[in-house]
Amino acid sequence: MVTDIRIRAxxxxxxxxxxxxxxxxxxxxMAHPLQTLQTGKESVAQIAAIATEKASQVIVIGLPRNMNxxxxxxxEKSRELASLLTPLTTAKIILWDERLTTAMATKQLQxxxxxxxxxxxxxxQAAAVQILQDWLDANPAA
Numbered sequence: 001m002v003t004d005i006r007i008r009a010x011x012x013x014x015x016x017x018x019x020x021x022x023x024x025x026x027x028x029x030m031a032h033p034l035q036t037l038q039t040g041k042e043s044v045a046q047i048a049a050i051a052t053e054k055a056s057q058v059i060v061i062g063l064p065r066n067m068n069x070x071x072x073x074x075x076e077k078s079r080e081l082a083s084l085l086t087p088l089t090t091a092k093i094i095l096w097d098e099r100l101t102t103a104m105a106t107k108q109l110q111x112x113x114x115x116x117x118x119x120x121x122x123x124x125q126a127a128a129v130q131i132l133q134d135w136l137d138a139n140p141a142a
Contacts, residue, residue, distance in 0.1 A: 009058040010034075010051050010091070011132025013098065013124050014074075014081050019043055020124030022132045023054055031132035033125035044081065048088035059091045062098030062131040096135050098127070 006028030013020035019037040024030065034050070037043050051059055061082050064074040082093045108126060 007057040008055055009060055009132060009136065010047070010054065010056040011128040011135070012047060012059060012061045012081070013128040013131055014062060014078050015039060015124060016074075016077075018124045019047070020126070020128035021047070021050060022125060022128035023056070024132060024136060028136060031129045031136060033122065033129050036122070036124045044084045045088065047081075048085055051089050051091045056091050058094060059085060059089065060094045060096045060132050060135045061085075062127070063095040065097055065099050067099065094135065096131055098131050 006024075008026065008028055009024045009031075011020075011022035011024075011031055013022075017039055019039055021034045021037060022031045023034045025032065034054075037046050047059070050056075061078050063078045064072065066072055078095060082095055086093055108130075
């Protein structure tokens with residue numbers, strides 16, 4: 001009998017003020033919202049601690065790209081986050097194209113009946129879920 005064993009992954013939507021965090025289920029199939037962190041000096045250590053606590057073997061960080069595929073200043077912040085996380089965790093760090101994830105997350109929240117005020121409280125987590133789910137779907141054997 002062959003078993004499809006997948007890994008546990010953490011999804012990160014880095015932002016200027018907040019960082020959305022999502023976690024895959026135990027079999028690495030579905031992404032779920034976990035929490036929102038405040039962006040700051042301690043946020044890198046917090047992400048590493050969450051990865052350790054949740055036994056995540058992969059951390060998928062959203063890498064913002066412009067619609068033409070080029071990278072802007074926000075992409076440099078994602079790369080910096082990845083480089084700061086690397087020595088703090090044994091998890092594999094992956095930068096993942098996050099174009100339109102916030103727009104998709106906003107639409108999903110609207111479809112779920114969330115108003116604009118409610119969305120502000122969870123949009124970062126919803127975007128992290130979208131980033132992680134996109135990666136999980138693209139890597140079914142991960």
